Every structure is written in C-alpha cells, then in structure tokens.
Amino acid sequence: DVKVTQSSRYLVKRTGEKVFLECVQDMDHENMFWYRQDPGLGLRLIYFSYDVKMKEKGDIPEGYSVSREKKERFSLILESASTNQTSMYLCASSSPAATNEKLFFGSGTQLSVL
Amino acid sequence: AQRVTQPEKLLSVFKGAPVELKCNYSYSGSPELFWYVQYSRQRLQLLLRHISRESIKGFTADLNKGETSFHLKKPFAQEEDSAMYYCALKVTSGSRLTFGEGTQLTVNP
Numbered sequence: 001d002v003k004v005t006q007s008s009r010y011l012v013k014r015t016g017e018k019v020f021l022e023c024v025q026d027m028d029h030e031n032m033f034w035y036r037q038d039p040g041l042g043l044r045l046i047y048f049s050y051d052v053k054m055k056e057k058g059d060i061p062e063g064y065s066v067s068r069e070k071k072e073r074f075s076l077i078l079e080s081a082s083t084n085q086t087s088m089y090l091c092a093s094s095s096p097a098a099t100n101e102k103l104f105f106g107s108g109t110q111l112s113v114l
Numbered sequence: 115a116q117r118v119t120q121p122e123k124l125l126s127v128f129k130g131a132p133v134e135l136k137c138n139y140s141y142s143g144s145p146e147l148f149w150y151v152q153y154s155r156q157r158l159q160l161l162l163r164h165i166s167r168e169s170i171k172g173f174t175a176d177l178n179k180g181e182t183s184f185h186l187k188k189p190f191a192q193e194e195d196s197a198m199y200y201c202a203l204k205v206t207s208g209s210r211l212t213f214g215e216g217t218q219l220t221v222n223p
Contacts, residue, residue: 031209040123042200043158043213050209058210090158096209102160103150103211 003027006091006106013113019078021109023091030095032074033103034058034066037088049074050096081113116141118203118214126220127191135186135217137175137201146204147177147184148211153197161186161199171195191221 007022025032031050035043035058045058047066055066063085067075074093078085088110092103117140127133139145149161162170164177164184175186184201201214 033210035213040215042118042120042215045210045212048210056210059212092158094209101204101209102148102163103158105158107157 004091004093004104004106006089006109008109009107011109011111013078013081013111015082015113017078017081017113019081019111019113021076021078021089021091021111023074023076023093023106024072025074025091025093025104026072027093027095027104028071029093029104030071030097031093032068033092033094034064034074034076035090035092036060037090037108043090046076081111083113085111086113087111116145116203116205116212118201118212120199120201120214120217122217123215124218124220126222128222129193130190133188133191133195133219133221135199135201135219137184137186137214139182139184139201139203141182141203141205143205145177147175148202148204149173149175149184149186150200150202150213151197152200158200191219193221193223195219196221 004025033048034046049055049068065077091106119138147164151161152158173188200216202211
C-alpha cells in the first residue's frame with residue numbers, strides 16, 4: 001500500500017520563523033500536493049508538483065514556497081511564519097498512470113504559530 | 115474557475131435512517147467528481163468516484179450534470195459512518211483536485 005509520510009505530527013513555531021514541512025512517498029508517484037485543512041474551509045491547495053524540480057501554484061500560495069529535488073520528497077516552506085498559517089497541513093501524492101488517479105494522503109502536520 | 119460547495123457543515127442522523135450529503139459544483143467542462151472521507155484519527159481516503167458508478171460501504175453518488183450536483187447517499191446509516199466527508203472535483207485537463215468545505219456526519223445510536 002502507498003505510504004505518504006509527513007515528518008512531524010505536531011509543530012509549534014514562533015512568528016517570523018522559517019518552517020519546513022517534509023513529505024515523503026514510497027510509491028514512485030509523479031504528482032505531489034500540499035493542502036491546508038481548516039474547519040469550515042475544507043482543503044485548499046497550496047502548491048503541487050508533477051515532476052522533479054517542477055512546481056505549480058495552487059489556490060493559496062502566498063506566504064509559502066516548495067521544493068522538489070527528488071521524486072519521493074516534496075517540502076513545504078513557510079519563509080516567515082505568521083499566526084494565520086496555523087493549520088493542519090496535508091501532503092498527498094498520486095500517479096497519473098493509475099486508473100483512478102486517487103490521492104493518497106499523509107497523516108497531516110498540525111502547525112501552531114505563536 | 116471551478117468550485118465545489120457543500121452546504122451542510124454538520125449533519126446528524128440516527129442509526130438506520132437514510133442520509134444524503136449534498137455537493138454542488140461549478141465547472142463549464144466535463145468534470146470528474148469524487149467523495150473522500152476522513153474517519154476519526156485516520157487519514158483522508160477516497161470513498162468513491164462517479165466514473166466507477168460503484169457502491170462503497172453502502173454509499174452511492176450520482177452525477178447530475180443538469181443540476182451540477184453529486185450528492186452522496188446511503189439508505190441506512192451506521193454509527194461507523196460518522197466521519198468528515200469531502201466532495202472533490204477534478205478538471206479533466208489536470209490532476210489537481212478542488213475540495214469542498216466538508217460535511218461532518220454524525221450517526222447517533
């Protein structure tokens with residue numbers, strides 16, 4: 001079964017800090033995604049990547065950047081964390097070659113910015 | 115731009131009662147619709163997709179292009195159906211999904 005692993009389950013950071021959220025998948029998936037999950041707002045796409053060194057902005061990229069140096073790893077970077085970035089962050093991966101191209105999600109990182 | 119709307123944030127039913135979770139979308143092309151589910155302390159996972167026209171855990175969903183809806187239905191709800199449900203839309207030109215706001219379903223004993 002596909003495993004999408006997010007490095008931290010809980011993170012507490014201070015305003016202005018640079019924050020790295022790491023995600024690794026073990027099924028050689030081309031596509032990787034970062035979403036944030038907020039009550040009443042659902043999942044909103046921050047960034048995604050279709051291949052190594054490729055990245056595309058999602059719906060709410062402001063304040064975030066990403067890095068995909070290796071196929072299995074997709075990192076989300078908060079250059080200067082702010083309190084409104086307190087949220088649950090979900091990483092996901094998929095393969096366009098799969099018949100249903102479903103997303104496989106990680107267990108999430110709950111980030112609190114104080 | 116595409117959009118998915120789930121009008122009910124919370125839905126509560128009794129065990130054995132029918133349940134319908136509403137989903138409406140806006141997209142001018144040919145969409146693919148999905149339902150994802152997140153049980154307590156578990157990962158978000160795919161429940162079903164409209165192309166498969168399948169029933170999963172007793173749930174079905176029919177794509178109604180005229181009403182731009184993809185409501186999720188189950189005739190007899192079970193307590194283990196309690197979860198957060200998200201409707202999602204994929205435009206055929208790419209792999210990204212647009213999710214709705216989610217509906218928290220509670221099935222009471």
